[in-house]
Amino acid sequence: MKYLNLHKDFTPLGEAGAIYIEHETFTFSGGEPHIKIKEELENNDVVTITTRMNSWDDLGALAVAISALHELRVYHLYLYMPYFPGGRQDRVMVSGEPLTVKVYADIINDMGFSGVTIFDPHSDVTAVLIDEVKVNTNHNFIHSVLETIERSDNVFPILVSPDAGANKKVGALAKALGRDTVIKCDKTREVSTGKITDFDVYKDDIKGQPCIIVDDICDGGGTFVGIAQELKEKNAGDLYLAVSHGTFSKGVSHLQPYFKAIFTTDSIRNLTDGVLTFSHEELERNF
Numbered sequence: 001m002k003y004l005n006l007h008k009d010f011t012p013l014g015e016a017g018a019i020y021i022e023h024e025t026f027t028f029s030g031g032e033p034h035i036k037i038k039e040e041l042e043n044n045d046v047v048t049i050t051t052r053m054n055s056w057d058d059l060g061a062l063a064v065a066i067s068a069l070h071e072l073r074v075y076h077l078y079l080y081m082p083y084f085p086g087g088r089q090d091r092v093m094v095s096g097e098p099l100t101v102k103v104y105a106d107i108i109n110d111m112g113f114s115g116v117t118i119f120d121p122h123s124d125v126t127a128v129l130i131d132e133v134k135v136n137t138n139h140n141f142i143h144s145v146l147e148t149i150e151r152s153d154n155v156f157p158i159l160v161s162p163d164a165g166a167n168k169k170v171g172a173l174a175k176a177l178g179r180d181t182v183i184k185c186d187k188t189r190e191v192s193t194g195k196i197t198d199f200d201v202y203k204d205d206i207k208g209q210p211c212i213i214v215d216d217i218c219d220g221g222g223t224f225v226g227i228a229q230e231l232k233e234k235n236a237g238d239l240y241l242a243v244s245h246g247t248f249s250k251g252v253s254h255l256q257p258y259f260k261a262i263f264t265t266d267s268i269r270n271l272t273d274g275v276l277t278f279s280h281e282e283l284e285r286n287f
Helices: 056-071 100-110 124-129 139-153 164-177 222-233 280-284
Strands: 002-005 023-027 033-037 046-050 076-080 115-119 133-136 158-161 182-189 196-201 211-218 239-246 261-265 276-278
Touching: 033 056, 046 056, 056 076, 100 124, 139 164, 139 211, 139 239, 139 261, 139 276, 139 280, 158 164, 164 182, 164 211, 182 222, 196 222, 211 222, 222 239, 276 280
Parallel strands: 002 046, 046 076, 076 115, 115 133, 158 182, 158 211, 211 239, 239 261, 261 276
Antiparallel strands: 023 033, 182 196
16 A cells, blocks of 8 residues: 555554655646656545545545546545545535535545545444445544543543434434433524524433533534533533534634643544644554
């Protein structure tokens, strides 16, 4: 196996002695992505492309990388992209909106990969839409997070599902980790505006026990602030937050007053300030 890492600071795969394909990338002044593969390849080579998919530019960079490999007569390709974009738009709630996750899935499928690996997608819809998909769950990530909390704070936080959409996933996580208790929460959202108007925690008294909210994505973080406030109203102890994909579009300073620690992975970017980040290189050893 040879590896083409489209992001130099994201190298999640590769055993001892792995071969990384030398290349350079740049963007033309008109905005077009470009790649130059700087070594000869054999047409029987098997190549895994790794990438972060944070924008249409990343999708374009992936497309031209495939074209360059095809020009070298290399066709046996795999894709490793932990964050699958468009996952939150996995159904049409309002007439006139797109089914964004299918847009991305159709494009990826047309690229003809022999296999596609993703990590903790927003819902089951994503995996259904992708051909030859392998889904890595968040189980090893959360296990590592809980071990870290146990070592640092000597506590065993209760798993918290932040909304109805996460209940199935957090329930499966609890079963995999041998946890008996999950605190379920929910939120009320105006469909027309997307604005969250209310939060509920379905437990009367948490009796000072620590809790960890587990979810796939943190964007602005408003959901987690609202849930944290409600958990404290129900007498929760220290709170922790673990999200598989940390967008943190508003930073983390507004989250830090509510959470003793915040955890994520490097699926979006390498984070340092205020967030403990687990690398996919580390997690892959346990998948």
